[in-house]
Amino acid sequence: MRARTGITTAGTTTAGTTAGTTTVAVAGVECGWGSSGKLSAVLSALRAHSSRRLRFIGLASGLGRPLLAEQPVERWFDLPDERSDQELDRIVRAQRVEAALVVLDGVLAKALRACGVPVVFVDSLPFLWTDGDRPDLPLDAEVYCAQRCVELPPEGAGVLADVHRLRWVDAVIADGGTVRSSPPTPHPRRALLNLGGLRAPHLTDWASYPQLVLPAALEALTASGVTEVHIAGNLPAWLAAQLVDSCAHPPVTTVGALRHQDFLHRLADCDVLLTSPGLTTLLEAGQLGTPTLCLPPQNLSQIFNGRFHSRVLGADVRLRWPPEVFDEEEALALRAHGAGKALDLIHGGIARAADLGRHRTAAAVREGLVEKLRQLASVAATTPPAPDWTALTSAVGTAGAAQVADALLRLLAESPEADQPLR
Numbered sequence: 001m002r003a004r005t006g007i008t009t010a011g012t013t014t015a016g017t018t019a020g021t022t023t024v025a026v027a028g029v030e031c032g033w034g035s036s037g038k039l040s041a042v043l044s045a046l047r048a049h050s051s052r053r054l055r056f057i058g059l060a061s062g063l064g065r066p067l068l069a070e071q072p073v074e075r076w077f078d079l080p081d082e083r084s085d086q087e088l089d090r091i092v093r094a095q096r097v098e099a100a101l102v103v104l105d106g107v108l109a110k111a112l113r114a115c116g117v118p119v120v121f122v123d124s125l126p127f128l129w130t131d132g133d134r135p136d137l138p139l140d141a142e143v144y145c146a147q148r149c150v151e152l153p154p155e156g157a158g159v160l161a162d163v164h165r166l167r168w169v170d171a172v173i174a175d176g177g178t179v180r181s182s183p184p185t186p187h188p189r190r191a192l193l194n195l196g197g198l199r200a201p202h203l204t205d206w207a208s209y210p211q212l213v214l215p216a217a218l219e220a221l222t223a224s225g226v227t228e229v230h231i232a233g234n235l236p237a238w239l240a241a242q243l244v245d246s247c248a249h250p251p252v253t254t255v256g257a258l259r260h261q262d263f264l265h266r267l268a269d270c271d272v273l274l275t276s277p278g279l280t281t282l283l284e285a286g287q288l289g290t291p292t293l294c295l296p297p298q299n300l301s302q303i304f305n306g307r308f309h310s311r312v313l314g315a316d317v318r319l320r321w322p323p324e325v326f327d328e329e330e331a332l333a334l335r336a337h338g339a340g341k342a343l344d345l346i347h348g349g350i351a352r353a354a355d356l357g358r359h360r361t362a363a364a365v366r367e368g369l370v371e372k373l374r375q376l377a378s379v380a381a382t383t384p385p386a387p388d389w390t391a392l393t394s395a396v397g398t399a400g401a402a403q404v405a406d407a408l409l410r411l412l413a414e415s416p417e418a419d420q421p422l423r
Contacts, residue, residue, distance in 0.1 A: 022052055022412055025097045025112065026073065027059040029104035033196055033234070034280040036067040038103045038122060038172040040260045041401035042408075043071045045175065049402065050409055057095050059088075059108065066234075067260045079108075089115045099412055101404070102138075109138040118142040118415070120408045122172060124279060125301050127308075130155040132338030134162075143407045145169045148396040150308035155336070169404055170397030171283045178264040184291050187377050188271035191226045191250070193217055194263075195233030196278045196298070205347075208354035209276070209298050210235055215247035216362040217274055217295065220369035224377070228252040230266055264288075272376065274369070277306040277318065286393040293372050294318035296325075296365065298350075300335060300342045303328050312395050313387040315379070319372060322364045324357065325349040 026043070028035025046054060058065070058076040065076060077091050091097070092115045102109040103122040113119050121141040127149045129137065137159065138144070144163045148170055152160070160166060195210055214231070221229055229250045231240065240255040258266060267273060268288050275281050277294040282305055285292045294306040296319050306318035320328065326349030334342040353361040379387070388394075 020053055021055045022099070023055045023057060023095055023097050024408070024412075025057050025059055025092070025095070025100040025117065027100070027102045027105055027108055030060060033067055034124065034278050035103040035105070036065075037174075037260060037280040037284075038124060038401075039101070040068055040071055041172055041174045042101060042122070042404045043068075043073075045401040045405035046408065047072070048175075049405060052409065052412065057091075057097070059091070059100075060105075066257055069259055070261065085111055085114060088112070092117055098415060099408065101408055106137045109141060113138065113141065118411055120145060120404065120411060122169075122404055123147065124172060125304075126160055127152055127156050127304055128301050128335070128339060129159040130336050130338070131159065132336060132341075134159060140164045142411055143167055145172075145400075145404050145407055147172055147400060150312055150392075150395055167403075167407060169407075170400035171287075171393060172400035172404055173280060173283050173287060173393075173398060174260070174264060175401065178261070178268050178288065180268045180288055180290070184271040187225060188291070188373070189225070189227050190270045190272075191221050191229040192266050192270040192273045192275075193221070193229050193231045194273065194275040194281060195231070195235060195295075196276045196281065205351045205354070207239060208351045210239065210243060211354045212350065212358060212361050213276075213295055213365055214240075214243045216366035217369055218244065218249040218253070219247050219366050220373060221274070222248045222250055223370055224373040226250050226272075229254075230258075230270075231255040232258050232263060232266070272373070277302040277309065279305045282309050283393055283396070283398075286390050287398055289389045291376060291389055292317065293369070293376065295369075296321045297328075297346070299346060300331060300339055303331060309392055312391040313389070314391075315387045317372065317376075317387075319365065319368045321349070321353075322361055325353045325361060 026039055028039050043056065056073045058073045060079040088111055097117050100112045100117050100119045102112065102119055104124060109119045109121045119138060119141045120143045121138050122145045124147040126146040139162050143165055145167050146160060146169070148168055195214065218229070227250050234257050235255065244253060244255065264284060267285055267290055270290065273285050273290050273292045274295055275292060276298050279301065282292065294309060294317060297303045297306060310316050310318050326345050331342045331345050334345055
């Protein structure tokens with residue numbers, strides 16, 4: 001196990017803990033960047049509202065650490081894929097962890113509770129679950145914060161009915177300090193192209209998605225008159241350069257992962273966002289009122305996200321895969337056996353398309369995006385413009401980060417070691 005060196009200050013106790021502080025472990029599932037974005041939002045809310053001296057350590061989240069660089073996480077601990085309860089217990093004891101904030105990683109949340117650590121669990125995908133997912137969900141967590149959603153299918157409602165201490169919260173996103181500098185133009189000139197975190201557990205060929213989507217999206221933006229685009233996501237520089245050089249692209253094309261605040265500023269400054277339909281990104285774009293088109297989904301939850309987004313907008317702004325890649329209804333049916341079965345179908349279809357039918361699939365994506373961009377420009381030119389790009393956040397609220405922070409502070413106040421007021 002590797003760990004970054006912790007911060008040592010005068011007057012510290014075991015493991016660098018300052019006397020009178022409360023140590024909280026934070027973690028997010030290693031799938032995309034949504035969990036890290038939510039952790040960042042909650043940590044910012046804690047810093048703004050807590051009078052308690054809090055110390056944060058991070059568990060795993062190797063993928064999301066760059067997004068949390070601006071947050072005061074003192075030390076990170078890598079957890080191996082086959083982590084042992086004994087090793088986690090050693091970290092908990094050595095670091096004197098008094099509570100944990102865990103986003104979506106139900107297995108880790110359950111392991112922490114087995115070590116005696118009370119957990120605030122954030123479930124941003126309650127609509128996804130079926131009975132097959134029960135073993136991986138911490139239904140008995142001290143606080144189970146489920147993010148409000150456009151629709152909760154009966155399967156998900158059945159699972160959540162067995163949560164011991166359920167608390168519904170608004171969308172867990174940044175507090176809205178970023179605002180648009182100017183309204184988007186009817187004919188987009190500046191675009192943000194977001195591929196998100198790309199990685200997922202057990203996904204061996206993560207490059208298939210950008211190989212199919214990135215050149216197609218750049219060519220569609222070029223054909224639509226976009227002159228400036230930034231490509232965000234954890235795309236390696238060598239692959240990004242290879243894919244950009246392989247196709248027509250806007251005159252000003254830049255590439256690079258963005259820190260959370262930098263991403264929000266870009267989002268507020270563009271005329272259109274093309275994004276793989278991660279829920280956190282769609283909510284952040286909705287809060288800013290940024291016109292958004294959904295790229296084909298990378299995973300199971302993104303099928304739901306894209307459908308919910310289009311439903312509340314009252315406009316079809318998502319792009320589907322050609323049917324030979326995979327069938328969405330089949331994927332949704334497979335989730336009855338657990339999300340893993342559906343992911344096998346989705347990831348397998350994307351990998352086969354990249355290997356055997358790349359040019360045909362990429363052409364379909366490009367043509368679909370050109371049409372969506374044409375429709376977007378046509379709709380934006382109407383008076384008043386439609387759709388209302390804030391519809392998703394209006395439907396689910398935006399105060400979730402503060403609500404989760406409050407749940408954690410109340411949990412700490414109830415602990416036997418609580419010795420300081422919340423406010």
